[in-house]
Amino acid sequence: xxxxxxxxxxxxxxxxxxxxxxxxxxxxxxxxxxxxxxxxxxxxxxxxxxxxxxxxxxxxxxxxxxxxxxxxxxxxxxxxxxxxxxxxxxxxxxxxxxxxxxxxxxxxxxxxxxxxxxxxxxxxxxxxxxxxxxxxxxxxxxxxxxxxxxxxxxxxxxx
Amino acid sequence: xxxxxxxxxxxxxxxxxxxxxxxxxxxxxxxxxxxxxxxxxxxxxxxxxxxxxxxxxxxxxxxxxx
Numbered sequence: 001x002x003x004x005x006x007x008x009x010x011x012x013x014x015x016x017x018x019x020x021x022x023x024x025x026x027x028x029x030x031x032x033x034x035x036x037x038x039x040x041x042x043x044x045x046x047x048x049x050x051x052x053x054x055x056x057x058x059x060x061x062x063x064x065x066x067x068x069x070x071x072x073x074x075x076x077x078x079x080x081x082x083x084x085x086x087x088x089x090x091x092x093x094x095x096x097x098x099x100x101x102x103x104x105x106x107x108x109x110x111x112x113x114x115x116x117x118x119x120x121x122x123x124x125x126x127x128x129x130x131x132x133x134x135x136x137x138x139x140x141x142x143x144x145x146x147x148x149x150x151x152x153x154x155x156x157x158x159x
Numbered sequence: 160x161x162x163x164x165x166x167x168x169x170x171x172x173x174x175x176x177x178x179x180x181x182x183x184x185x186x187x188x189x190x191x192x193x194x195x196x197x198x199x200x201x202x203x204x205x206x207x208x209x210x211x212x213x214x215x216x217x218x219x220x221x222x223x224x225x
Contacts, residue, residue, distance in 0.1 A: 090184035091200050092191065150187045 015084040023080025030073035045070060078136040082143070096146050104139035161220045164193045167211045182206040 034044040046063040086093055108131070115127045168178060175189045184203065191197035192207075199207070199219075208215040 086185075088179075088183075088185040090188050091203060092188040092197050093185065150191070154187050154190050 013083065014089075015080055017085045017087060019080040019084040023077045023082075023084065025077075026073050027077030027081065030070050030077060033070055034074075074133060075136075078133060078140070082136050082140050086147075093147075096150075097143060100143040100146055101139050103142050104135050107138050107142075108135045160198055160222050160225055161195070162192065163218055163220070164189070164207070167213070167218060171211060178207070178210065181210050 037046055038044050045067045111134075112127070112131055115124065119127055168175070173181075175193070176186045179186045179189045182203065183206075188197065188199075188203075192199050204215050204219050208218055211218060
């Protein structure tokens with residue numbers, strides 16, 4: 001019983017393992033839809049120029065809701081991939097996750113500072129837009145890489 | 160911190176995988192503990208000691224550097 005409490009304490013803020021697949025699917029669908037938008041209109045999201053339109057026409061509403069759906073899908077997809085449980089959770093993995101998260105935040109803001117210095121105008125705004133999701137992306141890459149190198153060292157040890 | 164995990168496993172004749180399963184961690188964790196790349200928590204050290212039926216100090220020993 002004590003073990004179970006400890007186990008659940010360690011993994012308190014994680015999604016079940018199956019959420020990773022759901023996250024991958026969600027992200028894949030969103031990316032495909034963004035690509036379709038890109039080839040159709042040249043932007044990854046549909047145009048939602050409001051200007052002085054009042055009342056807002058129905059097709060603009062649809063387009064706005066569609067964009068919200070895409071953006072939420074991307075964020076949720078990344079969150080599910082980043083923070084779902086591994087098949088075997090243990091304390092070393094929890095440590096690795098925390099280290100990777102810290103690494104990702106450092107790298108993210110280091111790059112952000114660099115962008116503040118070298119970019120202006122629209123280019124900078126574009127970076128800010130991507131900066132909303134890059135911490136998650138850096139974290140996923142770092143964490144996966146750490147897990148991969150851990151299992152590679154295991155194989156090397158057995159041989 | 161040093162440990163005698165590899166020796167204890169050989170005496171009891173169990174693999175890294177079997178030990179991992181007994182205490183509910185991954186094989187990688189046992190592997191990294193054995194090669195001194197990971198220091199287990201007190202709980203994990205106690206669980207390992209219980210598997211081998213020995214006091215923790217006989218399996219995990221403080222190093223000169225600690």
